[in-house]
Amino acid sequence: MIIDTISICLICIGIVFFIGGAVGILRFPDFYTRMHAAGKGDTCSMFLILLGLGLYQLHEPTLANFLVFGKIMFITIFIMVTSPTSTHALIKAGFEEGIKMWTRNGEKKGNVK
Amino acid sequence: MENFIAYAGVAILALMLPIMYRIIAGPTAIDRIVAVNVIGTKTAVLLIIIGMIFERVEMFVDFALTYALLNFIGSIAAARFLNRVNPTKSFTAMEAEESKE
Amino acid sequence: MKFLGLLTVLITGFLLIQAERDFPDWGDVNSPASSYKLSQHYITQTFAETSVPNMVTAVLADYRGYDTMFETVVIFTAGIAIIGILRVFGSNIKPDHPEVVLTKKKPDLIVETTCRLLIPIIQLFALYVVAHGHHSPGGGFQGGVIFGASFILLALARDLQYAQQWVPENRILNLAGIGIFIYAGFGVASLLLGGNFLDYGVLTAIIPGDVKDAHSHSMLGVEIGVAFTVTAIMFSIYSSLSSNGHMKEGI
Amino acid sequence: MYRLVIFLLLFGIWIIFSGQFDYFHLSLGLISCGIITAISSSFFFSNRSKSFGTRLGELMRLPGYSFWLLWQIILSNVHILKMALTPGEIKELDPSLVRIKTNLKTDFGKYALANSITLTPGTITIEIDGDEMLIHSISKHTAKGVKDDTMERKVARVFEGGGQ
Structure with a gap:
C-alpha cells in the first residue's frame, strides 16, 4: 500500500516535470534554450516515471518481479547515460551548423566566419 | 491503481502532442530531431505502461530497451550526418568561437 | 505538394482508425x-510437439522453416546487390556529389566514451534476444539487427575504418554465408538422417x-544462423551507403 | 585479470536480462558472455594500469556522487519548470557561452564532468578540447555557477583519487 502511494507520487511528479519540458520546448526562443528544456526535462521525468513504475512492480515481492524491477532500472540507467550524450551531440551539431543564438541584446551568430 | 497507470499513459501521450508541433514547425532540422528524440524517450516509457496494462511487463521491457537504444543511435547518426554535409564547416566549434572574438 | 502529402496522410490515417473498429478484441477466442x-492445431499442439512456449518462434523456425530459410537468403541477396551496385574500387574516382565531402573529424570524447561503455552491453543484449527467442519475443532477425547496430554505433562514434577492425570488409560476406550454411546445414543433416529437409525430429x-x-x-541453432547473416548484412549495407561505396570514411 | 572482471560483470547483466535459471539458459549465458568478452572486452576500462584497489575505491565513492547528481538533476528540472511556466516574458532568460578550464587529467574524468554539467541546472557542454570546455548557459546565475569548481572537485575525488 505504501509502495503504491510512493509510486503514484513519483509518477505524478514525473509528469509535472514533463509538462515543464514540453512547455519549454514550445516557448523558449531559440534552439539552444529549447535544448535545455528537452535534454533535462526529458531525463528527469523519465527517471521518476520509470522509478514509480518499477516500484509498483514490487508490490508482490517475488523473484520474477525483482528481475523485472532490475530490468526497468537498467533501462533507466541506460537512458540516464545516453540522454546527456545525445543532447551534447545534437547541440554540437547545431553549433557547428551555425544556428543563431538568442541573447538579451539581440541575436548573435552561432558559428559563421 | 490499474486505472491510474492507464491515465498516466494517456497524460504522457497527450503531452507528446505539443511536441509534435515542434516537429512540424521547428525552424531548423535539428529542432525537429530534438523533438523526435524527446518523443522517442517517452515512447519507451509508454511501452512499459502498455506492458503493465496487459500484465506482460517482462516482455515489454525488452521492447522498451530496444526502442531506447535505437532512439540513441538515431540521434547520434543524425547529429553526425548534419555535421558532415557542409565541407566549409570543417573547423571545430572552439575555433569558430575564437575567430569571432 | 506538401499540402497534398498531408491530405493523403490524414485520409489514410482516418481510414485506418475507422478500420480498427472491426478488429477482434485482444485475446478474443472467437476471432x-x-x-x-x-491455427487451433498450432495453439494447442505447439508446446507438446516442440516444447517451445513462444508460438511465433515455433511457427517461424519449425513449421514454416523453408520460408524463413529463404527469407534469410533474400537478405543475403539484398546485401550482395547493394555491394554490387555501390561498391567503388580505386581511390581516384570522385564522389558524384562534390558538396558531400567525407570529412575526417576528430572523434568526440563524450560520444566515444558513451559508446565504449554501451557497446559490449548492447552486444550482450543482442545475444540475449537470440538465445531467448523461445521464451520472449525475439530471435535471429531481431538479435542480428541489434548486434549489427552495435557495430554501426562504433562506426558512428569513431569512423568506419575503426569499426572495420571488428568486421573487416572481406569477411562480411563470409560471415553472412556462414549464417545460411548453418541454417541449411540443419536441413541437410536431417536429410542425411533419413527425414525430410528441415525436419528436426530425426x-x-x-x-x-x-x-x-x-x-x-x-x-x-537456426536462429543463430539467421543472426549471423543479418548482422553481417546490416553492417555491410550501412558501410556501403554511408561511404558512397568507398568503404573508407563514412559519416 | 581484467577480462575475468568484465566476464563477471557481463554475467551479472545477463542474469538480470534473462530471468531463467535452468542449466540450459545459464550455460547459454556463459557462452554468450565468453563471446562478448573475447570480441569486445577492450571497450571497457581503457586505462588498465590502475590497480584494483583504486578501482574498488572508485566504485565505493560512486554512489555518493550519483545521489548528489540526482539531487542536482531534480534542482535543474525545478529550474526549467519555473522558467517555462513564467507567464509573459521570461525575464530570467539570458543565454551566454562560457569557457572553463579543468584540471582533470583522465579522459573518463572529463567525460564524467561534461555529462554532469549537461545534467545540472542551466548548462550544457558544447565541446571539450584538451582541458578546455565550451558551455552554453541559460542565465546569468547559472553562468556564475558553472565557474564554481565544486563539481570538478567532486568528480576528481571520485575518479582520480586525489583530493584536489
Whole structure:
C-alpha cells in the first residue's frame, strides 16, 4: 500500500516535470534554450516515471518481479547515460551548423566566419 | 491503481502532442530531431505502461530497451550526418568561437 | 505538394482508425485468426510437439522453416546487390556529389566514451534476444539487427575504418554465408538422417534429449544462423551507403 | 585479470536480462558472455594500469556522487519548470557561452564532468578540447555557477583519487 502511494507520487511528479519540458520546448526562443528544456526535462521525468513504475512492480515481492524491477532500472540507467550524450551531440551539431543564438541584446551568430 | 497507470499513459501521450508541433514547425532540422528524440524517450516509457496494462511487463521491457537504444543511435547518426554535409564547416566549434572574438 | 502529402496522410490515417473498429478484441477466442482449424492445431499442439512456449518462434523456425530459410537468403541477396551496385574500387574516382565531402573529424570524447561503455552491453543484449527467442519475443532477425547496430554505433562514434577492425570488409560476406550454411546445414543433416529437409525430429541421433528437445535446440541453432547473416548484412549495407561505396570514411 | 572482471560483470547483466535459471539458459549465458568478452572486452576500462584497489575505491565513492547528481538533476528540472511556466516574458532568460578550464587529467574524468554539467541546472557542454570546455548557459546565475569548481572537485575525488 505504501509502495503504491510512493509510486503514484513519483509518477505524478514525473509528469509535472514533463509538462515543464514540453512547455519549454514550445516557448523558449531559440534552439539552444529549447535544448535545455528537452535534454533535462526529458531525463528527469523519465527517471521518476520509470522509478514509480518499477516500484509498483514490487508490490508482490517475488523473484520474477525483482528481475523485472532490475530490468526497468537498467533501462533507466541506460537512458540516464545516453540522454546527456545525445543532447551534447545534437547541440554540437547545431553549433557547428551555425544556428543563431538568442541573447538579451539581440541575436548573435552561432558559428559563421 | 490499474486505472491510474492507464491515465498516466494517456497524460504522457497527450503531452507528446505539443511536441509534435515542434516537429512540424521547428525552424531548423535539428529542432525537429530534438523533438523526435524527446518523443522517442517517452515512447519507451509508454511501452512499459502498455506492458503493465496487459500484465506482460517482462516482455515489454525488452521492447522498451530496444526502442531506447535505437532512439540513441538515431540521434547520434543524425547529429553526425548534419555535421558532415557542409565541407566549409570543417573547423571545430572552439575555433569558430575564437575567430569571432 | 506538401499540402497534398498531408491530405493523403490524414485520409489514410482516418481510414485506418475507422478500420480498427472491426478488429477482434485482444485475446478474443472467437476471432477468425484463432478459430481457424490450422491455427487451433498450432495453439494447442505447439508446446507438446516442440516444447517451445513462444508460438511465433515455433511457427517461424519449425513449421514454416523453408520460408524463413529463404527469407534469410533474400537478405543475403539484398546485401550482395547493394555491394554490387555501390561498391567503388580505386581511390581516384570522385564522389558524384562534390558538396558531400567525407570529412575526417576528430572523434568526440563524450560520444566515444558513451559508446565504449554501451557497446559490449548492447552486444550482450543482442545475444540475449537470440538465445531467448523461445521464451520472449525475439530471435535471429531481431538479435542480428541489434548486434549489427552495435557495430554501426562504433562506426558512428569513431569512423568506419575503426569499426572495420571488428568486421573487416572481406569477411562480411563470409560471415553472412556462414549464417545460411548453418541454417541449411540443419536441413541437410536431417536429410542425411533419413527425414525430410528441415525436419528436426530425426536429429535426436546427434542432439541429446528426446524429439521435443531436438526441435527446440535446432530452432536455436537456426536462429543463430539467421543472426549471423543479418548482422553481417546490416553492417555491410550501412558501410556501403554511408561511404558512397568507398568503404573508407563514412559519416 | 581484467577480462575475468568484465566476464563477471557481463554475467551479472545477463542474469538480470534473462530471468531463467535452468542449466540450459545459464550455460547459454556463459557462452554468450565468453563471446562478448573475447570480441569486445577492450571497450571497457581503457586505462588498465590502475590497480584494483583504486578501482574498488572508485566504485565505493560512486554512489555518493550519483545521489548528489540526482539531487542536482531534480534542482535543474525545478529550474526549467519555473522558467517555462513564467507567464509573459521570461525575464530570467539570458543565454551566454562560457569557457572553463579543468584540471582533470583522465579522459573518463572529463567525460564524467561534461555529462554532469549537461545534467545540472542551466548548462550544457558544447565541446571539450584538451582541458578546455565550451558551455552554453541559460542565465546569468547559472553562468556564475558553472565557474564554481565544486563539481570538478567532486568528480576528481571520485575518479582520480586525489583530493584536489
